[in-house]
Amino acid sequence: MQGNPACGVFISYRREDAGPYARLLQFQFSERISDARVFMDLDSIEAGLDFAEVIRDAVESCVVLVALIGRQWATLTDEEGHRRLPTRTAPNASPSPSLTISGKQRHW
Numbered sequence: 320m321q322g323n324p325a326c327g328v329f330i331s332y333r334r335e336d337a338g339p340y341a342r343l344l345q346f347q348f349s350e351r352i353s354d355a356r357v358f359m360d361l362d363s364i365e366a367g368l369d370f371a372e373v374i375r376d377a378v379e380s381c382v383v384l385v386a387l388i389g390r391q392w393a394t395l396t397d398e399e400g401h402r403r404l405p406t407r408t409a410p411n412a413s414p415s416p417s418l419t420i421s422g423k424q425r426h427w
Contacts (some may be wrong), residue, residue, distance in 0.1 A: 328384075330385050331386045333390075336390060337388070341359060358381065
């Protein structure tokens, strides 16, 4: 996706727990919709490009965003053992993940 042309489907996933499912979904989209442009980071980002910028541009231009959430998604911890997602009891915690695109807050 050099120059980042608009993508049709953006697949968001964690490699550790949803990688194989994301790859299968990418294959299914490509098989069933021959002209579907499917964005997956491993295949769609060329070496040397700014990862965060390419991801942001692809999300902003996609028609469909599919977020694959694995079994460990809500309980993941960082290197120090702290949960990566806030709990509902934490101050300012959002009840669901959110993403800000073009100044608009999106929740799912």
